Amino acid sequence: MNYLKEVVILLLGPYLILLCRRVSGEQISGKGIINLAHRQSKWTPLMQTSANLSDITSIRSFFEFRTLDPEGAIFYGDTKEGRDWFVLSLRDGIPEMQIGKADILVSVKGGRKLNDGAWHLLELRSEGKFVVLEVNNNVELLVGLHSKLAEDELTGKIRLALGGMLVDKQKLFHPFEPEMDACIRGGHWLNLSTPWDADSTWEPRPCFSEIKKGSYFPGTGVAMFNTSDLPGLKTEEAGITVEIFGSWTGTTLSLQSTGFEYVLRELDGNKDIKEMQLGLKEGSESVAPPHEPATLTFTILKHSLVVNSKPELETESLDFFSMWKNGMLLTFGGVPGDSEAAKNTHYLRGCLEKILVQGQVIDLDRALYKHTAVSSHSCPTEAMNELT
Numbered sequence: 001m002n003y004l005k006e007v008v009i010l011l012l013g014p015y016l017i018l019l020c021r022r023v024s025g026e027q028i029s030g031k032g033i034i035n036l037a038h039r040q041s042k043w044t045p046l047m048q049t050s051a052n053l054s055d056i057t058s059i060r061s062f063f064e065f066r067t068l069d070p071e072g073a074i075f076y077g078d079t080k081e082g083r084d085w086f087v088l089s090l091r092d093g094i095p096e097m098q099i100g101k102a103d104i105l106v107s108v109k110g111g112r113k114l115n116d117g118a119w120h121l122l123e124l125r126s127e128g129k130f131v132v133l134e135v136n137n138n139v140e141l142l143v144g145l146h147s148k149l150a151e152d153e154l155t156g157k158i159r160l161a162l163g164g165m166l167v168d169k170q171k172l173f174h175p176f177e178p179e180m181d182a183c184i185r186g187g188h189w190l191n192l193s194t195p196w197d198a199d200s201t202w203e204p205r206p207c208f209s210e211i212k213k214g215s216y217f218p219g220t221g222v223a224m225f226n227t228s229d230l231p232g233l234k235t236e237e238a239g240i241t242v243e244i245f246g247s248w249t250g251t252t253l254s255l256q257s258t259g260f261e262y263v264l265r266e267l268d269g270n271k272d273i274k275e276m277q278l279g280l281k282e283g284s285e286s287v288a289p290p291h292e293p294a295t296l297t298f299t300i301l302k303h304s305l306v307v308n309s310k311p312e313l314e315t316e317s318l319d320f321f322s323m324w325k326n327g328m329l330l331t332f333g334g335v336p337g338d339s340e341a342a343k344n345t346h347y348l349r350g351c352l353e354k355i356l357v358q359g360q361v362i363d364l365d366r367a368l369y370k371h372t373a374v375s376s377h378s379c380p381t382e383a384m385n386e387l388t
Contacts (some may be wrong), residue, residue, distance in 0.1 A: 004354040026033055028174065028204070030187045036107050037181040038372045039202045041064035043169055045076065045161035047196040049189070053154050053252075056190050059126035062134075063187035065107035066119045068213050069377040070075065072180025072365075077130075082167040086131065088124060089176055090114060095133055095140060102147040107173040111140030117211050117378075136144020160189055162196075179365040181377040183207035203372045210265075212351070214246060214379035215364050219349035222334040223364045227329035231358035239306075240324055242298040242357050244332075248350030252296060255305075256329040256336070262305060263335055263345070264298065292354075298325060326372070333374065334363075339362060 028034075028047065036046060065074065070093045078085035086099040093115035098107045112135065113121050123134040133141040159166055185207075199205070202264055213225070218364040233240055244252065255262040299306040302321050304314040330335065331357065333348035364376040 001290065002054075009376040012344070015346055018346065023267055026198050028198050030162075030192075030196045031174045033189070033207050034053060034162065034182065034184045035182075035205050035207050036074075037179075039163075039199065040372060041164075041199065041201055042178050043073075043164050044199055044201075045073075045120075045164035045166065046202045048159060048161040049076055049162070049194060049196045050159045051190070051194070052155050053156060054159050056192075057156060058191045061125070061187070061189045062123035063189075064119045064185045064210070064343050065114065065122050065181030066117065066207075067115050067180065067210060068117050069179075069181040069365075070115050071177050073164050073178040074122075074180060074182070074184075075160075075162060076165050077158065078166060078366065079368065081160050082155060082159075083165065085165075085167050085171070087165055088122075088133065089178075089364040090180070091174075091176055091244070091313055096135060096137070096174070096176070097131065097141055099143060099145060100167075100171055100173075101145055104147050105171075105173045106145065108141055108143050108237070111135060115377075119212075128239045128343060141165040158190075160192075160375075168206050169221055175343050177365055179366075179376065196218075196305050199218060208378065208380040211355070211378040212353075212381045213377070214351040214353040215246065215355070215377065216351050216375040216379040217250075217348040218373050219250065219347050220373040221333050222336055222369075223367045223371070223374055224331045224336055224369040225362070225366075226368050227330050228325045229366075229368070230324075230330065230362070231360050232325055233321050234358065236302060238288065238323070239302075240321070240358060242296075242300075242330070242355070244296040244298070244352055244356075244388055245293065245354045246350060247293050248348050248352060250346045250348040250350070252332070252348060253298065253332045254329075254331045254335045257327075260318065260328075264307060264312070265346075294295055333371075337367075351364070353379070 003339070030049065030135060030387060034047070061075070068092070069090070071089070071091055073087060073089045075088040076086070084101045089096050090108055092114035094109055094111040095111045095114060096107065097358045114290065121136050125132050129144055129146050131145070143313045162184065164178055169175065194236050242253070248267060252264045252266070254264065297308055302319060305312045306321070330387060332352065335345045364370055364374065370376070
């Protein structure tokens with residue numbers, strides 16, 4: 001387990017230094033295209049703004065929203081320095097509002113699923129003692145609140161935030177995972193027009209013009225799991241299986257533990273694949289998927305590792321079942337750390353449409369570590385030729 005800690009600290013080192021320095025983030029417009037993904041801090045909002053309540057003439061915000069992610073934080077607001085607050089999130093793809101006000105704590109979930117990859121117009125507004133959520137001009141949630149302890153007239157400041165919360169997560173009535181792989185555009189936030197303060201650890205990236213389900217690796221960075229947190233052995237005969245579906249080139253996965261390292265590089269059928277450049281409106285990225293989708297089945301047996309039914313490594317000196325249970329690093333997309341294997345790694349580039357461990361879908365948002373360049377729930381479609 002000490003080995004796992006050392007690798008995580010090594011990978012997070014630059015991020016931890018940045019946090020210690022508390023470098024100020026830049027200011028950006030709340031009206032442009034905003035990618036809510038690509039950050040290390042879970043709960044810290046990507047961007048936030050504040051205003052005096054005396055300057056607010058409209059308690060109404062609306063924006064377009066697109067995602068394939070089933071869960072995460074979207075929009076947050078509070079007054080009284082966080083004593084009264086609300087957060088809009090997704091759970092199972094369905095909108096959920098949680099509100100804390102005076103002695104009241106409310107959680108309401110309902111409406112249509114929004115994680116279908118299409119753009120949806122969302123509007124949040126206050127109507128007296130009610131908070132209303134509209135989706136595509138239809139009311140989806142209506143939450144009424146009344147407390148004898150609440151103050152009718154509010155003074156001070158109102159704070160707004162995207163992609164996180166400004167109060168402790170312990171205040172939530174119904175906890176959720178905050179990471180959200182989504183895009184927002186065309187935002188109108190109350191009647192405010194001032195720039196927002198961006199979190200210094202956030203790495204703003206363009207949004208793909210069209211998306212499909214999967215985890216996108218752009219040729220930089222990895223996603224790393226502790227195997228003790230993943231589904232375990234059922235029968236010794238079947239072993240532990242990792243199945244990967246998608247189109248990619250580069251290092252698929254690696255296994256590491258104290259004194260042991262295994263790297264699964266490109267499949268034979270995926271070598272000799274030419275990179276395809278994608279034209280971008282901002283920056284420059286490329287993807288290099290194989291011409292045909294691939295399927296990989298990686299099987300861990302007690303004393304051997306098997307790839308697509310072909311033995312890759314056999315050793316009586318190692319018990320892989322015990323190593324899996326006690327905790328190894330299972331890394332998708334490359335080799336973590338600073339070993340020679342890591343230095344010589346060609347990082348995975350392409351779309352992993354689905355990752356299964358023992359038949360269960362693996363969510364990269366639950367990774368022990370995930371590089372900010374990796375998209376957990378969306379890939380560019382094959383026909384994609386630009387970013388917006």
